[in-house]
Structures are given as structure tokens and as C-alpha cells.
Amino acid sequence: MTKIVRLKKPNKVVLKEIAGDLKKGKTVVFPTETVYGLGANAFDAKAVKKIFKAKERPMDNPLIVHLAFKKDLKKLVLEISPMAQKLISRFWPGSLTLLFFKSKKVPRIVTAGLSTVAIRMPSHPIARALIQEAKIPIAAPSANIAGKPSSTRASHAFEDLLGKVDWIIDSGSVQTGLESTILDSTQFPPVLLRPGAVSKEQIEKVIGKIIVHATISKSRSKKIVALAPGMKYRHYAPNAIVWLVASKKLLELARHEHKKRKIAVFTLQKKSFSGCKVFYFASLKKMAKELFHSFRVCDQKGIQLILVESVSEKGIGLAIKNRLKKAATREIK
Ligand code: TXA
Ligand code: MG
Numbered sequence: 619m620t621k622i623v624r625l626k627k628p629n630k631v632v633l634k635e636i637a638g639d640l641k642k643g644k645t646v647v648f649p650t651e652t653v654y655g656l657g658a659n660a661f662d663a664k665a666v667k668k669i670f671k672a673k674e675r676p677m678d679n680p681l682i683v684h685l686a687f688k689k690d691l692k693k694l695v696l697e698i699s700p701m702a703q704k705l706i707s708r709f710w711p712g713s714l715t716l717l718f719f720k721s722k723k724v725p726r727i728v729t730a731g732l733s734t735v736a737i738r739m740p741s742h743p744i745a746r747a748l749i750q751e752a753k754i755p756i757a758a759p760s761a762n763i764a765g766k767p768s769s770t771r772a773s774h775a776f777e778d779l780l781g782k783v784d785w786i787i788d789s790g791s792v793q794t795g796l797e798s799t800i801l802d803s804t805q806f807p808p809v810l811l812r813p814g815a816v817s818k819e820q821i822e823k824v825i826g827k828i829i830v831h832a833t834i835s836k837s838r839s840k841k842i843v844a845l846a847p848g849m850k851y852r853h854y855a856p857n858a859i860v861w862l863v864a865s866k867k868l869l870e871l872a873r874h875e876h877k878k879r880k881i882a883v884f885t886l887q888k889k890s891f892s893g894c895k896v897f898y899f900a901s902l903k904k905m906a907k908e909l910f911h912s913f914r915v916c917d918q919k920g921i922q923l924i925l926v927e928s929v930s931e932k933g934i935g936l937a938i939k940n941r942l943k944k945a946a947t948r949e950i951k
Pocket of ligand 1: 650652653654655656679680681682715717729732734735736758759760761796797798799800811
């Protein structure tokens with residue numbers, strides 16, 4: 619049975635009970651500023667195994683460890699380079715995940731046997747209060763069934779995980795809507811493995827040029843060995859077919875396709891797309907926040923094809939486009 623609790627802000631009594639359960643090896647869906655996470659005690663291999671089972675996640679896909687205190691980092695890693703230190707000072711708490719060489723304290727199951735561990739310190743007040751209360755690092759992937767869009771509202775976690783986890787903390791919509799940025803800071807120059815809420819430009823301002831891993835701009839049909847193991851799987855995908863379409867082709871394609879099937883259009887243009895279910899986003903920030911929810915709405919409405927307007931790769935655009943490329947089966951330029 620899953621216990622559900624609604625929290626707008628941290629509540630010490632409630633979070634103490636949930637933290638107690640985390641220490642006993644239970645699993646908890648909790649909000650972060652990026653997406654909802656499905657957490658368990660990172661030091662407890664048995665508890666971590668429950669995450670993989672609930673999500674139907676392949677065991678070779680490692681998890682991110684979440685901290686509430688910077689001082690807890692040194693127990694989990696072999697070294698913290700001056701460059702990592704700079705990034706931590708600038709971006710933690712926040713949406714930047716860094717890779718470190720793991721210490722023996724991190725169980726193999728968390729890193730799927732890799733020698734590195736991915737770590738971040740979320741900024742969401744409830745996530746922070748929960749981890750502080752539990753006084754243990756929390757291993758947590760996004761709170762969705764593997765391959766589906768990440769949960770950006772608790773209702774998404776209900777859809778995917780009700781009855782499969784011990785707790786769901788419902789705090790409404792998250793702030794960003796896309797997952798954290800993952801940077802491999804064990805390499806030089808550092809490598810961006812997953813673009814996210816913290817942009818490449820913001821990182822480069824702090825540490826200079828970084829390398830963007832080849833998988834990031836590739837469509838999911840293209841075969842490239844993935845550095846972040848999770849990136850090789852089908853991802854962020856609704857049931858509907860997704861096509862990524864250049865702005866100038868969108869209207870014409872929508873006119874043509876809506877005669878054949880039930881379609882939706884995700885667009886940044888305030889135009890009328892007659893016969894289509896239209897999702898209009900006033901900015902890239904709003905698109906990031908609503909993208910995964912909109913995918914789920916399309917599934918509920920039985921949409922067969924989603925035409926998504928392509929976006930620029932600047933700022934949060936790089937992360938949006940990366941998720942769209944992983945979800946799309948066709949790119950129309
Ligand atoms: O915003 C986020 O990062 C959310 C919230 C809950 O914190 N978490 C999240 O976790 O998106 P998940 O498991 O859905 O995505 C983590 C990604 C996966 O693609 C995984 O392969 C990669 O991080 N990863 C984890 N550890 C890694 C490692 N040691 N080396 C390379 N990639 C790693
Ligand atoms: Mg995920």
C-alpha cells in the first residue's frame with residue numbers, strides 16, 4: 619500500500635515519519651525542483667533494489683545520489699577536484715549532477731557496477747528537509763516507469779507507481795520540468811552527458827569550455843555508445859508517435875496529417891492549427907515545464923501523432939531538444 623501525503627512546504631512531523639521509513643529501507647516519491655524522484659537509502663542495497671523493481675528499470679542503469687549537506691560528499695567519493703569544487707560552490711544546491719570516482723561506501727547496485735557515482739544536491743525545500751531529516755544519502759531516479767516521461771506532478775507518479783512504492787509526497791507541479799544537467803567532472807575537459815536545467819553556457823562561465831557528448835544531439839534511432847547508460851534506452855516517450863518538425867514546416871504538415879489521424883501540435887507560435895489539439899508554450903521555459911505533462915495528456919486523449927515544433931539549442935533549449943530527439947521517431951528539417 620502506498621501512503622500519500624500532500625505538502626505545500628516542509629512539515630517536520632510528517633517528514634520525520636517518512637525519513638524514519640527511508641532508514642528502514644522503504645521507498646518514497648518526493649518532489650525536487652527538476653522532476654519527482656523515487657528515493658531509497660543509498661547505503662542499503664536491498665532498498666535500492668526496490669527502486670529498480672518498481673520502475674521496471676534495467677539493472678545496468680545507475681542512479682543519482684541526492685545529498686542535503688555538502689560535507690557528506692567526501693564519504694561517497696575518492697576525490698573532489700578543484701574544478702568540481704568550483705561547480706559545487708556555484709550550483710549546489712541546484713540542478714547540476716556531477717560524476718565522481720566512487721568510494722567503497724557506495725553499493726555497486728547504485729552505480730550499476732561503474733567506478734563513478736553521480737551526485738547532486740537538490741534545491742527543493744521538501745527534498746532538502748527530507749534528506750536532512752533522514753541523515754542518509756538518497757538514491758533516486760525520476761519517479762516514472764522506465765522509458766516513460768518523467769513525473770513533473772504527483773499525479774504522474776500516481777499513474778506509474780501507485781501500489782509499488784511506500785510513500786508519495788504530493789507537492790503539485792515542479793519548477794523546471796526537465797531533469798538535472800549531468801556533467802562528468804572526472805574527465806578533462808569535462809563532458810556534458812545530459813543537458814538539463816543548468817545550461818552549458820552557465821557551466822562554461824565557471825570552468826571554461828566543456829565537451830558535449832555525441833549522444834546528446836543524436837536521434838534515438840542513431841546508434842552511438844552512450845556514456846550515461848540511461849541515454850541508450852528509449853526515453854521520455856508517450857504512447858503517441860512523436861515527430862520533431864522545423865517551425866516553417868509545422869503548419870503545412872499539421873494541415874496534411876490531421877485528415878488522417880488524431881494529432882496534437884506542440885508549438886511556440888500563436889497560430890491556429892484547425893482540427894488539431896494545440897499545446898501552445900509562451901516561452902522555452904514554459905515548454906520545459908509542461909513538456910512531459912503534455913505528453914501524458916496526449917496519451918489520455920488518445921492522440922496518435924504529436925508534431926512538436928523544433929527549438930533552438932540555446933540555454934534550456936539544448937535540454938528540451940535532447941528530450942525531444944529521444945522521444946521522436948522522425949525529424950523533419
Ligand atoms: O533531475 C534529476 O536528475 C532527477 C531527480 C529525481 O533528481 N533524477 C533523474 O534520474 O533524472 P534518472 O535516473 O532518471 O536519470 C539519471 C541518469 C541516467 O541516464 C543514468 O544512466 C545517469 O544519470 N547516470 C547515473 N549514474 C551515472 C554514472 N555513474 N555515469 C554515467 N551516467 C550515470
Ligand atoms: Mg529518468
